Amino acid sequence: MNKFKMNIPFYLPALLFSLLMTVQSSAQVTATHTRGKLWESLANFGFIGDGGAWDYQQISAIGLYPGFTGYTYPDHEERVYLWPKVTANFHNFRSGPWIFAKKAQTLVPPDYHAEERDFLFYHASLANGETGTLYSNPPFKTRKNFIGADDFNPLLPEEMNYSWFHTATGITVKQRSMTFSYPDYDDFIIYDYIFTNTGELAFPALNDTKQLTQTLNDVYITFHSGIQVSTKGILNFHYDENLLAGVAPGGGFLGWRASDEGKGGFMNYYAVENQGADGKGVLYYSRNYNGGREPIPSSMDPYKIRNNWENFIRLKSDWLPELQDPACFGFVFLYRTPPRNAGPDPFDADPNFVNVYSDERDNFKNKEVDFENFGLDLFKVNEMFEFATHNFLPPNEGNLYCWYTSTFGPYTLAPGDSIRLILAEIGGVMDLKQVALGDPDNWYPDSSITAIRKNAEAARNAVRWGVGGYEAGIQVAADAPEPPPAPNCTAVTVSAGLDTPFIAVRWDATAENAVIKDGAGNVFYDGASDLDGYRIYRTFDERGIWWDPIVDIPISDLGKYWNAEESQYEYWDKNLQFDFEFKYYVEAYNSDPKSWTSINGSVVNQLGELVSDDYNQTPLVAARPGPADLANGWDVFVVPNPYVEGDPERSFGEPTPYKIVFRNLPEKATIKIFTVSGDLVKTLSHGPDEIGNLFGSISWDQRSEAGLHVAPGLYIYVVQSEVEQYKGQKTSGKLMIIR
Structure with missing residues (x-):
């Protein structure tokens, strides 16, 4: 990739993606996840991300972490320097599975007789080349199962997207993705893939399938992803003075280059952890070299630095500039059908091959690995197989933009046999209030690394508690203990005069009325007896991603806050000034949860306090004075x-x-x-x-x-x-x- 991006923002994967979207316009070909802290966009041929995610004009939240509505991101390079502050931190560039079937038969036109090929191939995440799937795949089925709703089913995740499609390998893919809003379980999206040898060969040229029954003796499943955690700092720190030429910092995704001669660099480190027989699948992730604390050194920067960058990103005058790129982001493998000659533990889900390549820095087959054109236009399928089945880790010096390729295999699939692969897209970030403060105590990177490791453990637990369970005809992949549902809340100005500002925070009794059963059919949470109180939080952050606590109301004091006229609880926030705007949310907490049984019968004790999330936060509201006479x-x-x-x-x-x-x-x-x-x-x-x-x-x-x-x-x-x-x-x- 290079820094002159505006002329080609959509031409490569976006062209294929837009063609698929046009052909399938009547179906739900895309879906999103927005329930947890990590937001994502999906397509119904296995693609995770967005085809227009090169630089600007980005309208979908691809790997937006933390997710929030109303984010700002430039719509054109020539306006980037005049653009309001960029608030979106996109992370996932282009991800999805590949399938190789080695020495397998296909049907050859015009009479569609069977012939052996070195490889049958499907992919969802290369920049170019036929994907090996149809243009009219079945639409997504989306199920929203939000805690607190009348029809909430505690045995299922809160948000699920399901799709399936045939491939040119004769393997049919079922993909179910899922999220939770529950704190400690809301930093990841779980993807559950089932690859089944159905013999339904997809022919994209026909937009149809033909049946060929065969045993596939050498099958390899690959997952390929591009991770960039340096998206926001690029645009908020830098600009290109030659605006009229349409040249600006290379979007959030493209990082920077030291020069146009020789090798430039980017600004990320990578990590590949939990390799080896430890009962855990590999976790890989990228992180920014300084968390977006300040611009890169001018000696490495071909762009201009904003004159006022410190004040531009400072949230309060007495705070340091907000960290721009503080998250670790990647994927963790949670479960896999063991390949031949692999250990029997399906949860020890280490790939057989792992490689990490940095965009424009590394070569494969004497060709520069430039992921702008990395695909079947540049490499033959046998070369892509060699790429997917070799190990490579580059020097880790903080100047990378990493693409991760992980492959499982070989497998033998007789007709009807399946491979199951469960993984999670995952983020981890230090305390977001400290991010807003500018990290005065230098918690980055240690706290963000600790966070993504903690979140990976939560994802592993969720899958261990879910695999093997069935509910409503669904083969469950993950389960997690439910917190109390979040109260519905509002915030209104109640200032009566011209002197004293008040905002009334009001909330309902949703958390007190809820009853939630666990996988054994036992009552796990009964709001009438298990709710221990409410906490109210406030922020001036329009994104609503960090909060300050203002009051803790134990259950014994609730009667003091009941407003009979409104039939709600009400707390008056008084430590305010007129016309300064705030958001609020009310957290319900269960301090001493009961023992919990998951959908697959796992029993979990000593869970620790469970609290509701902030998804019912209020809009910004200001205390306003009363009218003058x-x-x-x-x-x-x-x-x-x-x-x-x-x-x-x-x-x-x-x-x-x-x-x-x-x-x-x-x-x-x-x-x-x-x-x-x-x-x-x-x-x-x-x-x-x-x-x-x-x-x-x-x-x-x-x-x-x-x-x-x-x-x-x-x-x-x-x-x-x-x-x-x-x-x-x-x-x-x-x-x-x-x-």
Whole structure:
């Protein structure tokens, strides 16, 4: 790959992907996972990721970790330097399985007689070449099984996507992926593959299959993935001064190059762990060389560094710049049918071959391994087999962009025989509040490494507790102990006057009414007796990925917070300032869970405290003052005035750094903002909210009617009352914007 990417953002895997999408437009050819902390996009031919994931115009959350709605990511290179701060941290570049059937027969046109071939091949994750599957595969079947819902089934994961498809090898693939929202089990997506010798040979040219019954004597299953954890820092640290040429930092995915001559580099380390007979499958992952603490050294950087990068990514003036790339990200193998001459323990799921290649740095068969064109246009199938069945680990010096290839085999598959492979896409990150603070105590990388190892153990446990279980016709792959369901909560301003700000956090009794049974049919959680209390959390982070606790309410104190009028619990948050915005969520906790039996009969004791997740977090809300009474005259003022960008005393900071507030307004008013020369910039309409609440303030984000940020300088505002008794009365003032 090279840094000049905008001319080819979709041309390679994206072209194939878009063709598949066009042909199958009437079916559910894509699916997503958004229930846990890790979000992902899938296609129904085995592809994990997104065909447009090269640089910009990325619209799906491929390996977004942690996942959140409303992320920002540039839509064009020429606008990247003017783009709002990039918040998305994408990690999975292009992943999926391959199948090799060695010395196997296929059917040869025009009469479709049987002939032996050196290899039959299917792939889901190369940049080019026929995938070996049809263009009209069955659509995904998606099942949402959210805890707290009336039809929640505790024996199944919360979110499942199922697809199946025939391949050119005569092996049919069933893929079921699944996620949980439960804390400690929400940092991974589990993929359960079953490869069965059905004899249904896929012919893409026909978009159909033909039957050929045979024993496949040498079958190899490969999983191939590209992992990049340096996505956000690239775009928030750097820019290319030659914007008009359409050249910008190589997206989040492409890292950097030291120069256009010779070998450049990227900025990741890799790890391959748990190889050997330890009862655990291999865990591999990448991590950024410095966690995105600061830009790379200028001697290695062909791009320009933003002049204000520290303030650009700093969340509060007294904090360090937020770490941009703090996560470890990769895959862990959890279960595999043992190949010939392998150990019998299916959970000791080590591949027979593992290699790690860095993009543009390493060679195979005297060809540069450039994953922009790595596929059947560059290598023959026999060469791809050689690639998949050799071991290679490059020097690990923190200047890599790693692609991982892991292969299991050989297997012998008689007609009807199957291979099962279970793995998890997985992330691990240090405490996200410390990430936001800028890692003042230098926890990175140790804490992130510890986190991904811990999450890998959780995934291993979930599979050990699930494999062998059946429910609702589903061959279960994973199970986990359920926490209390999260309460539904809201946050509303309840400030009555002009002096004291309040926000009321309200929540229901979902966690108290729930009863959850385990795999033995025993009551594992009964909210009437097992709920121990609630904790309320608050953040000004618009992503809602890190939180500060504000109150712990034990079950014995719940009666103090019951609001009979609202038929909900209510807590008033009082340590606030007007117009600063926050999100909230309410956590239900079970401090001493009972013994739990999983779907396959595993008994787990001493689980430790179980808590609900933050999926029911509120939108951003600000405490706002009540309306002014014009009987006492006008007293409108602007906060801050002057506005000074980046000054904590003269701006609201994150998550609304450009916010300007008009206060002491009547119930209804129109505010018009003009330049000093009299040009109308913006009109604001102030009135009750959607449920009739009245306020005395309205905010402006410094954008014009055209949606553009206004220039710094002096502006005139005119406020006109729309209150019936005082309709048409006006007042005016000035405000200053300094950047």
